[in-house]
Amino acid sequence: MDIKNKIKSIFLPEKNDYLDDEEFEYDIENNEEDLKEDNKVHLNDLSRVKYDYRELKDIENQTEEMCLLAVKQDGTIIEFVKDKTYKVCMEAVKQTYKSLKYITNQNEDICIEAVKQNYRALYYINNKTENVLIEAIKNASTYDVMEVFKFVEEQTEDVCLAFIERASKNDVAEILKGIKEQTPAICLEAVKKDGKSLAYVKEQSNSICLEAVKENYSALSCVKEQTEEICIEAVKQNDFALYYVNEQTEKICMEAVKRSYMALQYVNKQTEEICLEAVRIDGRALQYVKEQTEEICLESVRQNGKVLQYVKKQTENICIEAVRGSFEELEIKEILSYVKIPTERIFVEAVKQNGKILKYVENQTELICLEAVRENYNALAYVKEQTEKICLEAVNQSYEALKYVKEQTEEVCLKAVKQDYRMLKYVNNQTEKICLEAVKQNYRALEFVDNQTEKVCLEAVKQNRKALQYVKQKQS
Structure with missing residues (x-):
């Protein structure tokens, strides 16, 4: 095997950039014998470094290839490199930033590479340039x-x-x-x-x-x-910023309460306009209003009926407005609990929103009950003293209200069966008039007639011959 191939077989499969083919070709052609001896030494030194990088410190004739091979294994071995070339130094700091302490000729590129590995390389850098510092910060x-x-x-x-x-x-x-x-x-x-x-x-x-x-x-x-512009920007971020404003203006305060009703508590000089803006955003702002006017209170309860609890001077109109905007039974019940002086008008408005509220009304009047059953016929079940007028109004809303009528009158029953013949079965006292009205609506009503008279049966059969199947005692 020739020298070039022998060296290649040992080194080039892994480190094929270490040897220059052209240089070897030239040397082999011109001085083959000398080259054989030199390469034998070189080959031995490279082998030593390859298998133990620490051998580099004992090698007299170091080549760049040897040094590169060594620093790739441990960058700090550069301490024993005699000729610290740019390439060797760069490879060393790539391996470890600590190698920088053995490099005296610190190129900016080398320093940048070192701090990329670890900012602590700055301990060993003599000239900390702007670029080096910025790279250290980034990493x-x-x-x-x-x-x-x-x-x-x-x-x-x-x-x-x-x-x-x-x-x-x-x-x-x-x-x-x-x-x-x-x-x-x-x-x-x-x-x-x-x-x-x-x-x-x-x-x-x-x-x-x-x-x-x-x-x-x-x-x-x-x-x-502080300028108005700065203060407005601050209160836009958080209403509590109003607490830090040295000189509050109406514009600043307006911006604060627009963001949150709670800002009103930090307004030093409350105007009606600021207060109105706050309660329109959220009725709960009323609790922070220092001087309540009827208009402010009305706006508050329109927005949230429950804030009636914060109204210092309740009027009937304010209480009516409070219940007017609510429809949930429990919510209206809560609002009514804040009413200091209950009146018929207030309760009328309450049952208009939800008829079932009648169950919470202690002093029921006919007007209150009428409005309750108009809104919900089921409210008839909560009427303490049922009148024919109230019952008629209830069944007028729904024939099913007949179930709740305590004292049925002929007129009430007639109104119910006119709407649905099946309500006849809930009539306690079936009169011929009621039964006739029922079978006129539907011949099947004959099935629910307790006392089938000839007149009633004939009326049913007139409606439909199939009514004969419901006749208990057929007439001749």
Whole structure:
């Protein structure tokens, strides 16, 4: 086997970039005997390094190929490399950033590669350029950013911006505090990430303050010169920001209560317009209104009937408005519990919304009961004193109301069977008139007639001959 192939068989399958074929061809042709001896030594040295990189320190005639082979196994072996070429150094720092401490000629590219591996490479870098620092920041975790910050000797705008971008929200204020020369761009990025860092901005501008309160409404407490624009932006984020406003204007307060009715409690000078706006948004704002007017109270209960409990001076109209907007039985019941002076008009309005509310009315009047059964015929079951008028109104709504009639009159029963002949079976006292009306509606009603008279049977058969099957005693 010739020398070139012998070397290839050992090294080139794995490291085929280490030997230059053209150089070997030239040497072999011109000085084959010398080359054989040199390559034998070289081959032995490469073999040693291949199987134990630490052998490099004992090799006198180091080649770049040997050094590359060694540093790929352990970057720190570069300590014993005699000729630290760019290629060897780059390979070493790729393997471990710690190799940088043995490199005296630190190229920026090499340093950047080192900090890509680990920001701690900065411990070994002599010239920490802007590019090196930015790369270190990018590759550091958010938890390590503050450690990287300690290495900065020259705080350029780009470096500071990189720190703010990479830092966690909790560290932004600390970084801003440590920046010696703050620029508007740095401050703007800082408050965008953490509004409260505004406290450490040396020169506040309107745009910086706006961004700060957008990120965190409580940053308003750090604004040195509050403007209406800044305050409005803050209360838009959170109504509680109104607490930090030094000079409240109606416009600011309006924006606050629009966002949340609870902001009304922080309004120093409540106007009727502000209060009306608040209760229109949410009736519960009434509890924070210092001077209640009837109009404010009416708007409140229209929005939420339950706020009747916060009305200091109840009027009949306010109570009526409170129950008017509700339809759920339990909700109306709750609202009525807040009524201080119950009146017939209030209860009439309540049963108009839900007839079943009648069950909670202690002092029932005929008018209240009539309105209740009009809304829901089932309310007849809760009428304490049933009158024919009330019962007629109930069955007028539904024939099934007859089930709840305590004292049936002929007129009430007639109205029921006119709507549905089957109601005849619920009639306690079947008169001929009632039975005739029932069979006129449907011949099948004859089945429910207790006392079948000839007149009733004939009327049924007139409607349909099939009625004969329901005649208990056929007439001649």
